């Protein structure tokens with residue numbers, strides 16, 4: 001049955017490679033029972049008036065909590081939005097009540113879905129920048145985090161090549 | 169005897185796996201074929217006339233005989249628009265001189281906030297061969313109609329607004345006919361193939 005073993009080993013190796021590449025640059029913060037996983041934002045074009053920011057919220061406590069807002073010295077303000085793409089049309093709406101995290105639940109703020117939006121960033125975010133910010137939770141209170149600025153989405157494996165060719 | 173049986177089982181196993189691959193891949197190509205055939209007849213590529221971020225007038229006639237890519241967006245777009253522009257920049261640098269053989273047009277659906285000055289500064293972050301275009305509200309409306317695209321102004325909290333908009337990158341062939349959509353979620357190699365095919369169209 002060695003042919004099956006080889007396939008199993010190949011699949012195992014492939015999954016290890018995928019896992020390690022996504023975990024390579026992870027960073028976490030916590031406030032009470034809330035864990036804030038890998039806050040990140042994408043590189044921004046020159047003069048970009050807004051920029052999306054993303055993270056994962058996990059609630060280890062027995063009660064629900066809500067992300068109600070945030071602030072950063074590097075932007076006029078931070079808003080909470082919901083994005084959706086249906087029938088090839090992108091739509092964005094405010095989430096004025098914030099984002100609730102049920103007890104034991106995990107919520108992804110990710111491209112194409114819920115996100116934080118930096119309004120009027122003070123300068124374009126460059127790859128590798130760390131953007132200091134404070135997030136406000138209804139129960140856990142305020143917590144300081146750093147958004148790391150990266151070229152690709154958090155869960156995509158990094159592309160080692162092809163980073164050139166831009167005129168910043 | 170046992171070894172022969174084991175060998176047979178392995179061979180049959182390989183045959184079944186290969187048959188599975190063939191079945192899946194033919195189904196995938198069958199799914200893609202009708203989509204392309206039907207998009208070829210869609211009403212995409214009508215007349216439009218707009219002003220570039222460098223202040224030059226550009227219309228569909230000035231593009232005659234030249235393949236081009238066009239997509240709609242705005243600078244107050246947190247994710248899809250800048251990502252599409254960065255991705256196109258990457259694809260164009262990979263295509264090198266082949267990317268000189270088509271135009272790339274980014275049409276703003278928010279000419280109210282996207283002034284020529286803002287667009288000119290925004291576009292310095294991307295491949296210099298990409299052109300941002302803006303127009304009066306009538307001109308923008310005409311451009312949307314030309315590609316059967318959609319955009320709508322929607323109020324946000326606090327007096328601000330955002331734009332709902334079509335996200336696809338339209339491919340227009342040299343003869344002015346519709347050549348399909350470039351989807352930024354499909355594999356990079358597929359996108360490069362589509363662009364190379366467009367150049368040779």
Ligand SMILES: [Cu+2]
Pocket residue numbers: 081082092115116117246
């Ligand atoms: Cu937003």
